[in-house]
Amino acid sequence: MKEQLLSLKKVNKFYDEAHILKDISLDIKDGEFITLLGPSGCGKTTLLRCIAGLESIESGDILLNGESIKDLAPNKRNVNTVFQNYALFPHLTVFDNIAYGPRIKKVTKEDEIKVKVDEMLELVKMEGYGDRMPHQLSGGQRQRIAIARALINNPDILLLDEPLGALDLKLRKYMQTELALLQKQTKTTFIYVTHDQEEALNMSDRIVIMNEGRILQVGSPRDVYNNSNSLFVADFIGDRNIKEVEVVERKEDFCSVKLGKSIIDIRTDRSMVKPNECDGKVYLAIHMDKMKISYDKVDNSLYGEITFVHYAGSQIRTEVDVDGEKVTVIEYQNDYDNYRIGDKVYISWEENGAILLPKEDIEKRGN
Amino acid sequence: MNTKGSKFRTFYLSLFFVILYVPVLSVVLYSFNKSSSTAQWTGFTFDWYLQLFNDRVIFESFKISMVVAIITSTVSAIIGTASAVISSYVSKKVESAINGVMFLPLIIPEVALGLSLLIFFTELNLTFGVPTLVIGHSLFCVPYIYFMVQLRLQEIDSSIIEAAKDLGASSWQIVKTIILPLVIPSTLTGSLLAFAMSLDDVIISTYMAGPTGTTLPVHIFSMMRTGVTPKVNALSTLFLLGTFLLIGLNQTIGRKGEKFYEEN
Numbered sequence: 001m002k003e004q005l006l007s008l009k010k011v012n013k014f015y016d017e018a019h020i021l022k023d024i025s026l027d028i029k030d031g032e033f034i035t036l037l038g039p040s041g042c043g044k045t046t047l048l049r050c051i052a053g054l055e056s057i058e059s060g061d062i063l064l065n066g067e068s069i070k071d072l073a074p075n076k077r078n079v080n081t082v083f084q085n086y087a088l089f090p091h092l093t094v095f096d097n098i099a100y101g102p103r104i105k106k107v108t109k110e111d112e113i114k115v116k117v118d119e120m121l122e123l124v125k126m127e128g129y130g131d132r133m134p135h136q137l138s139g140g141q142r143q144r145i146a147i148a149r150a151l152i153n154n155p156d157i158l159l160l161d162e163p164l165g166a167l168d169l170k171l172r173k174y175m176q177t178e179l180a181l182l183q184k185q186t187k188t189t190f191i192y193v194t195h196d197q198e199e200a201l202n203m204s205d206r207i208v209i210m211n212e213g214r215i216l217q218v219g220s221p222r223d224v225y226n227n228s229n230s231l232f233v234a235d236f237i238g239d240r241n242i243k244e245v246e247v248v249e250r251k252e253d254f255c256s257v258k259l260g261k262s263i264i265d266i267r268t269d270r271s272m273v274k275p276n277e278c279d280g281k282v283y284l285a286i287h288m289d290k291m292k293i294s295y296d297k298v299d300n301s302l303y304g305e306i307t308f309v310h311y312a313g314s315q316i317r318t319e320v321d322v323d324g325e326k327v328t329v330i331e332y333q334n335d336y337d338n339y340r341i342g343d344k345v346y347i348s349w350e351e352n353g354a355i356l357l358p359k360e361d362i363e364k365r366g367n
Numbered sequence: 368m369n370t371k372g373s374k375f376r377t378f379y380l381s382l383f384f385v386i387l388y389v390p391v392l393s394v395v396l397y398s399f400n401k402s403s404s405t406a407q408w409t410g411f412t413f414d415w416y417l418q419l420f421n422d423r424v425i426f427e428s429f430k431i432s433m434v435v436a437i438i439t440s441t442v443s444a445i446i447g448t449a450s451a452v453i454s455s456y457v458s459k460k461v462e463s464a465i466n467g468v469m470f471l472p473l474i475i476p477e478v479a480l481g482l483s484l485l486i487f488f489t490e491l492n493l494t495f496g497v498p499t500l501v502i503g504h505s506l507f508c509v510p511y512i513y514f515m516v517q518l519r520l521q522e523i524d525s526s527i528i529e530a531a532k533d534l535g536a537s538s539w540q541i542v543k544t545i546i547l548p549l550v551i552p553s554t555l556t557g558s559l560l561a562f563a564m565s566l567d568d569v570i571i572s573t574y575m576a577g578p579t580g581t582t583l584p585v586h587i588f589s590m591m592r593t594g595v596t597p598k599v600n601a602l603s604t605l606f607l608l609g610t611f612l613l614i615g616l617n618q619t620i621g622r623k624g625e626k627f628y629e630e631n
Contacts, residue, residue, distance in 0.1 A: 054529050075535045087530035091548045101534040104544070153534065 004063075005030040005189055006051070006157060011060035013046055013213075020046050022213040024060070028157075028191070033183050035192045035200040038210035039236070044193045047210070048159050051191065052081045064156060080150035081159040085166065086142040088134040094121075094145050095130035101153040120148040123182070140171045147179075151186060160192045164199065176202050197237050201225060209233050231357050234285040241291075241327050244359075245284045255356060257284055260323025262302050266354050283357040289330040290353025293318060293345045301346040302327060309339050320347060391607065398600035415601040425602065428586040435497055435582060436565040439504040444558035446505065447512025452546060454513075455520045456538075469510040480506065481574035488575075495577025503575040504565040511564070512557035519553040520546070552620055559617045563610060 006028040013021035021043050028034055036044040049055040051062060053074035062070045069077050080101070088097050098117045102108040108116070121127050124144035134142060143163055150158055163179075164172045180203045183190045194200055200207050201221040209217045209224060209232075217229045228234040235242055249256035254267045266284060293306075304322035318329045318339055329347060339345070401410035419425060450469070454462045472480060484503050493499055523546070531541045569584045576585055583606075590599055 052533055054533070074529075074532045075537060081530070081533045083526045083530055085524065085526055087524060087526040089527060089531070089545060091545075100531070100536075100544075104531075104534060104536045104540055149530075149534070 004028065005032075005065065006191075007061075007063040007066075008047075008051075009061040009063065011047070011050060011062065012058050013043075013050060013055065014058050020213050021050070021057070024213075024215055026208060026215060026218065028189060030156075031187050031189055033180065033190045033192065033203060033205045035194060035204040035207045036210060037194060037197060037200040037207050037236075039195055042210045043213040044195075044210050045161055048081070048161055048191060048193050051157070052079055052159050053077050054081075078153075078155055079157040079159055080153050080155040081161065082143075082146045082150050082163045084162045086134075086139075086146040086163075088142055088145060088149070090134055092134075093130065094126070094132050094134070094137070097134065097145055098149045098152055100149060105153075116152055117148075120152045123151070123185070124148045125178075139167050140175060143167065143175065147182070151188065155188065157189045157191055160190060162194055163192075164194075164196075172199075179203060201237075209236065211236075226352055226355075228285065228355065228357070231283055231285075234283075234355065234357055239288040239328070239330060240285045241288060242283055242285045243325055243327075244281055246281055255282075257282065257356070259284065259302060260304075260325050262322065264302065265300050266356055267351050268356060281359055283359065285355050285357055286349050287353040288317075288328050289315075289332075290350040291327075291329040291331075292348050293320070293329050293331065293339065294348065295343070295345055298346045298348045301348040303344070303346055306339050306341055306343045306345060308341065320345060322347070394600050395604045395607070398597055398604045400597055400600075403596055415597040418598055419601050419605075422598075425583070425586060428581045428583045431497065431500075431580055432566055432583040435500045435504060435580075436562045438497070438501045439508055439565040440558040440562040442501060443505050443508035443512050443561045444554050447509045447557060448516050448547075448550060448554045450509070451513050451516035451520060451550070452542060454517060469513045472507045473510050477507070477570040481571045484571070485574045495575060496580040499575045499577065500572060500580050500582065503571040504561075504568060507568075507571070508561035508564055511560055512554060515553045515557040515560075516550045519550045523549055555620045556617050559613055559620070563613050567606070567610075 004027040006026075008024050008026040011021055011024040012019070024043075024047060036047060038044045046055060050057050053069070053072060053076075057070055060070075061068050064077065064079070089100065092100065095117055098120050099113050102113045102116065117130070118127075121130060124147055126141060126144050126148070129137070129141070129145075134145070137145065146163070147158075147160075160179075164175050167175060176199055179190075179192075183203075192200075192203065204221055206218060207221055207224050208215055211232050217224050217233050219227070224233060225237055228237055231242070234240055243259055245257040245259050247255050248258050248263060251265075253269055254265045256263055256265050258264075294301075302320075302322045304320040304327065306318055307321045307326070308319040310317040310319075314333060316331050316333070316339070318331070320327045320329060327347060397408075398415055399411050399413070400408055401412045401414070402408075450465060454465045457465075481503065484499075484506070488495065488499055488502075527545060528541060531545050536544065567584050568582075569588055572580075572582045572585050573588075576582060581589075583602075587599060587602060590596075
């Protein structure tokens with residue numbers, strides 16, 4: 001096993017009274033693509049800035065290659081940042097922007113720098129743009145230059161702060177693929193900050209989900225998507241129906257819970273709640289897109305009346321009233337897209353789409 | 368309704384320009400008048416310009432004015448820019464203290480400022496001449512450059528500075544490679560302004576000149592005491608021309624500087 005590249009040990013950060021980062025501990029291996037995901041204000045950007053050295057930490061430690069870097073100035077840390085608004089130097093050409101790092105360090109000769117800059121321009125597919133000024137470039141192009149400017153320094157870690165935030169949807173999707181490829185190509189460790197779950201799921205090796213200054217869950221995209229460990233994560237990742245339900249029966253690997261008048265069985269091997277912990281009320285979370293509507297009776301299903309149908313091209317969102325509880329089902333185009341309001345239907349789901357969550361959140365259980 | 372309004376606007380604007388520029392135009396016009404009186408037009412001539420160029424005293428005072436203006440604008444550019452950059456690195460409290468100090472020379476009436484400088488320099492036993500002129504002019508020129516550069520500094524995105532830090536630059540390297548290049552356009556426009564202000568200052572210059580430091584505006588002012596001759600007109604015309612050139616230069620530099628910020 002390779003040593004951890006970056007270790008965060010109980011990192012705490014305050015702004016005046018506000019406790020921004022609470023006991024953040026995280027290990028990152030060399031070559032990983034890690035995404036810090038969370039809503040605005042959850043501390044993800046602050047954590048990134050602490051790693052970059054642009055913010056100091058009040059307690060805890062940050063180890064890079066086993067050595068503490070928490071007291072090093074940003075210019076002494078071998079990490080580089082791609083800023084949200086690119087932060088290109090407006091008075092320098094694209095070439096000079098990229099060459100800034102090596103020139104400042106004065107260890108590389110100018111002709112070697114030229115070779116390296118050209119390599120970088122090729123890497124980000126911007127050959128021939130060296131003479132342009134930043135204001136002559138589009139948002140996507142500036143982003144590439146910002147990445148090239150950071151990567152030319154061969155950083156141990158590349159920190160990316162919502163780098164695609166300012167781009168339009170199409171370009172953003174394209175750049176996601178490009179970034180993931182670039183990461184594989186350069187084998188550089190990426191720590192990527194975003195509030196966009198799709199970006200996170202799409203690109204990352206591991207996702208770190210944060211809220212209110214804490215890490216709630218760390219796992220592969222599949223892991224956090226399917227096996228969310230808390231109400232917050234379940235609500236934040238993917239579209240789920242989340243309902244408070246009553247446990248009526250506990251079995252070895254499933255619980256029977258009551259939603260409205262229906263009693264349904266939920267497998268608990270993926271859930272945070274184990275059958276022996278099922279106590280009174282728990283939360284049931286089911287991915288909307290893992291549910292299915294049928295007119296014929298199905299085992300282990302909910303029964304209700306369609307109250308609304310949203311047609312959105314490739315997918316159909318159907319709202320079903322199940323004994324007063326609104327359940328939303330997302331289905332992709334199929335032969336049965338002619339649901340009518342008022343139809344009585346059965347809703348079933350894939351077993352891995354449903355989990356049970358404890359009533360109080362994980363952070364409050366002191367876990 | 369609409370046309371009525373626009374007619375009024377046209378009239379108002381025309382009136383404004385007539386009042387502003389007709390006197391200036393008449394100065395230019397009469398500098399080419401044959402008669403030494405400004406009362407009537409008697410014919411076209413370049414005589415007054417020739418007389419002007421042959422006037423040793425005017426030439427000397429012009430030289431002093433230029434020397435003072437050049438040194439003043441250079442010194443003010445350095446002090447003003449440096450102070451502005453420094454003010455961006457100190458605490459808010461110190462910054463507002465510096466701002467206050469910079470505001471003072473702009474608020475104090477020039478008559479009072481000149482008088483106090485006169486008394487102060489006399490106490491110090493300084494000889495009045497070019498050095499005292501430069502100090503006096505710099506006093507009111509530095510603040511202009513300071514505030515112009517400060518404004519520019521505030522426009523610089525803080526993440527640009529962070530990016531430089533992140534890429535390995537020390538504070539001094541950041542000043543040298545990022546901050547100064549970004550504020551230089553403001554420094555240049557500011558020092559052109561300083562140049563123009565120094566060139567046409569009368570009040571402070573009157574106090575600071577001494578026997579050896581009569582600047583051109585001070586000389587023109589003294590020529591007026593013996594009555595206006597078209598020679599003064601000719602001199603003013605040339606002065607005007609010079610000022611227009613300066614403004615043009617200023618505009619070009621300003622526009623070039625703007626480009627950097629367009630999309631940042």
